Amino acid sequence: MLFNSYIFVLFFFPVCIIGYFTLNHFRKYLLGQAFLVGMSLWFYGYFNLSYLWIMLFSILLNFSAYRLLNRTVSPLSRKLILFLAIALNLGILFYFKYFDFFLENINAIFRAGFSLQHILLPLGISFFTFQQLSFVIDAYRGEVSDYSFLYYVSFVTYFPQLIAGPIVTHDELIPQFLDLKKKQFNWDHFAEGIYLFVMGLSKKVLLADVFGNAANWGFSNISALDSTNALLTVLAYTIQIYFDFSGYCDMAVGIGRMMNLELPVNFNSPYKSLTILEFWERWHITLTRFFTKYIYIPLGGSRKGAWRTYRNVMIVFLISGLWHGASYTFILWGALHGLFSVLTRWKRGFFEKLHPALNWIITFSFINVTWIFFRADSIHDALRILKRICNLDFQRISTAISSCFDPFFLRELCSHIPGLGFLNEQPGCNWFLAAYFLLAFLLILGPRNLHQRMKVNISNVSTITLPPRGVCTISQLLLTAVFLVLCIFSFSSVSTFLYFNF
Numbered sequence: 001m002l003f004n005s006y007i008f009v010l011f012f013f014p015v016c017i018i019g020y021f022t023l024n025h026f027r028k029y030l031l032g033q034a035f036l037v038g039m040s041l042w043f044y045g046y047f048n049l050s051y052l053w054i055m056l057f058s059i060l061l062n063f064s065a066y067r068l069l070n071r072t073v074s075p076l077s078r079k080l081i082l083f084l085a086i087a088l089n090l091g092i093l094f095y096f097k098y099f100d101f102f103l104e105n106i107n108a109i110f111r112a113g114f115s116l117q118h119i120l121l122p123l124g125i126s127f128f129t130f131q132q133l134s135f136v137i138d139a140y141r142g143e144v145s146d147y148s149f150l151y152y153v154s155f156v157t158y159f160p161q162l163i164a165g166p167i168v169t170h171d172e173l174i175p176q177f178l179d180l181k182k183k184q185f186n187w188d189h190f191a192e193g194i195y196l197f198v199m200g201l202s203k204k205v206l207l208a209d210v211f212g213n214a215a216n217w218g219f220s221n222i223s224a225l226d227s228t229n230a231l232l233t234v235l236a237y238t239i240q241i242y243f244d245f246s247g248y249c250d251m252a253v254g255i256g257r258m259m260n261l262e263l264p265v266n267f268n269s270p271y272k273s274l275t276i277l278e279f280w281e282r283w284h285i286t287l288t289r290f291f292t293k294y295i296y297i298p299l300g301g302s303r304k305g306a307w308r309t310y311r312n313v314m315i316v317f318l319i320s321g322l323w324h325g326a327s328y329t330f331i332l333w334g335a336l337h338g339l340f341s342v343l344t345r346w347k348r349g350f351f352e353k354l355h356p357a358l359n360w361i362i363t364f365s366f367i368n369v370t371w372i373f374f375r376a377d378s379i380h381d382a383l384r385i386l387k388r389i390c391n392l393d394f395q396r397i398s399t400a401i402s403s404c405f406d407p408f409f410l411r412e413l414c415s416h417i418p419g420l421g422f423l424n425e426q427p428g429c430n431w432f433l434a435a436y437f438l439l440a441f442l443l444i445l446g447p448r449n450l451h452q453r454m455k456v457n458i459s460n461v462s463t464i465t466l467p468p469r470g471v472c473t474i475s476q477l478l479l480t481a482v483f484l485v486l487c488i489f490s491f492s493s494v495s496t497f498l499y500f501n502f
Contacts, residue, residue, distance in 0.1 A: 001046040003197075003251045004205050006491055012043065017258060024183035033150055033177060040157040044123070051122040054096070055157070061088055062132040063152050066139045070146065082140045086133065093129050096121055101326030123500055124163040126323055128156055130290055135170050137294060144170055151177050158261075160252040164245075164499035166266035166286040173261070182260040193258030195480050199450055200250025202483040204497070205490045207443075208243035210436060211236045212495065213404040219375055222384050226395045230388035232433075233401070237375050238368050239440045242271060244498045245284070250450055269449045274359040275351060276340045276366065287323075291316045310345070314338040324374070325501065329382065333373045340366055397430055405433040 001008050016039045023032035045052035065085035072078050094102075096119055103114045135155070138144050147155075147170070155174050161167075176182055218225060218233025225233060249267040256263040270282035280288050296316050302309040314335070321334020344351055351359060369386070376382035447453070 001043050002496060003248070003255075004201060004487070004491060004495075006488070007046075009488065009491075012039070013255070015039070020259065021183075021185040025185070029180065029183060030150065032183065033154055037150065037153050037157060040154075040159040040162065043159040044157065044162055047123050048120070050120070054092075054122045054125070055128060058089070058092060058128065058132065059153055059156050061085070062136055062156075063149060065136050066144065066152070069136070069139045078140060082136065085136045089129050089133055089136075093125060095119070096125055098322075098326045121501075127165050127167060128162065130287075131167050131169075132156060134167070134290060134294065138170065145174075147174055160255040161263055164248050164252075164497055165284070166249070166252065166264050167290050168264060168286070172264060176261050184260075186260055189260050190258045191477075193254045193256070195476055196254030196257060196450060197251050198254075198480045198484045198487070200247040200252075200254060201487045203243040203247030203250065205247075205487040206483070207436075207440060208240050208247060209490075209495050210405060211240040211440070212244070214401045215240050215375070217400050217404065219377070219381070219385075221400070222381055222388065224398070224400075225385070225388045226393045227389050227391055228394045228396070229398045229401055230385050232397065234368055234372055234385065234389070235437070236401075238371050239437075239444070241371065241375075241498055242444060243440070246449075248497045248499065253451075265451055268451070269444070271364060271367070271444045272360075273363055274356055275344050276337065276363055277344055279363060279367065280337075280341070287320070291320060295319060306346070310342045313341050313345070317341065329373045329376055329379055332379060333370050336366075336370050336373070397433065402430050402433045405436045 001012060003009075016036070019035050019039070020032055023029075023035055041052060044055060062085065065081055068081050069078055072081060099119060100116045103116055106112050107114055135144065135152075151174050154177050155168075155170055156162075158168075158173065215233055215237035218229060218236065222230075246267050249265075253263050253265065264286055266285050268282040268285065270279050273279035273282055296312055299312040299315060300308055301312060317334045317338030318331065319334070320337075321330045321332070324330045324333070354362075372385050373379065373382045376385065
């Protein structure tokens with residue numbers, strides 16, 4: 001089930017929030033928690049029922065490992081349990097996500113004839129696997145309290161963060177489920193949450209999907225691109241993935257806020273970053289935290305000299321690339337980010353002497369180039385797009401791209417506003433294209449983001465802390481209503497979130 005769908009907005013979430021708070025109002029706390037689990041399982045199983053059994057098996061496996069760790073005293077036995085739990089989790093992830101990729105490479109290297117299995121990738125498997133791995137590892141370290149199975153299942157399946165994050169830790173979420181004060185409906189929290197949700201929904205439906213149409217055409221028609229349209233294709237994808245992921249993160253936090261549950265901030269205006277190191281402090285913050293805590297630091301972090309640090313950085317980014325998908329394009333994307341991160345650390349003094357504007361241009365340009373490899377179907381296709389850009393063959397904007405920025409409601413709006421009717425007569429809709437790109441960059445680089453404007457503490461992946469009253473003004477209320485209506489009318493062209501693929 002998608003956040004940007006009729007069934008979620010008009011049926012699923014109203015039923016979920018009414019049922020959850022009604023049961024809690026009558027002090028049926030365990031029943032209310034079980035109801036939330038049931039709704040979360042429905043949310044996940046709605047995509048494909050077979051996904052549900054895979055996730056439930058993973059939950060039983062990891063909860064059993066957690067219980068065994070709690071009951072085992074012998075250090076050797078505890079290490080064995082941890083090793084088996086990690087191996088089984090990674091084995092499941094490998095089978096569903098990487099097995100065909102492995103067979104393809106075996107066939108290519110050894111000229112073997114293994115048949116590909118074409119295994120269907122369960123949605124969100126990378127997210128709920130990593131989330132449970134963090135739980136089991138923390139349990140081994142003695143950092144996990146004694147939780148019941150019901151609250152463990154709630155922690156894993158809570159639907160706002162189930163498919164695309166944030167990757168929450170047990171101490172961030174389970175204590176909130178146990179807090180009776182959070183089980184009573186709160187109008188202030190609901191108002192704040194719905195504002196965040198609708199703003200995130202608007203980013204996805206009104207911006208990301210529009211730019212996504214242009215990016216999809218460009219990456220599917222590389223041979224038809226000149227330098228102008230190749231650049232527009234790359235920029236369109238850069239903007240699409242920004243608003244797609246930012247929108248999802250806002251919606252997840254907003255849903256949590258409506259239910260009095262605080263999720264960690266996972267996205268903090270990353271395109272404002274002046275260095276690639278800062279970018280990874282702002283993009284997918286909880287994934288960076290996971291890799292830092294469970295891979296980078298155990299490898300030695302930055303404690304054993306510069307070269308060991310650089311090695312550890314490269315390992316983390318290669319794993320990050322592979323985590324995003326079973327393809328050499330993702331591995332190369334991770335390697336490029338690792339190399340630039342190493343270079344930035346190595347020549348930190350050089351970058352610090354550069355003007356901030358130049359640092360931003362270097363960082364943003366690098367991000368754009370590497371997104372090409374992230375999005376392209378193959379490394380060959382990515383290099384073809386780069387070649388098209390470097391040809392410096394600048395021609396007119398393709399009507400196939402400009403027509404992607406021609407929503408019906410904009411044309412209707414222009415036709416009814418005096419003085420703007422001429423826009424409807426322009427061939428190729430280039431005025432609308434320019435307006436979309438200008439608006440996107442103003443939102444990306446200009447104002448404070450939603451969480452900053454709502455006075456959210458983002459340092460150290462803190463959970464949101466909002467003032468008790470006065471956050472949602474009349475203007476915000478009107479803006480929320482207008483955007484919600486526009487989004488609902490745009491659901492006919494609904495698309496999945498990009499991070500659902502990972």
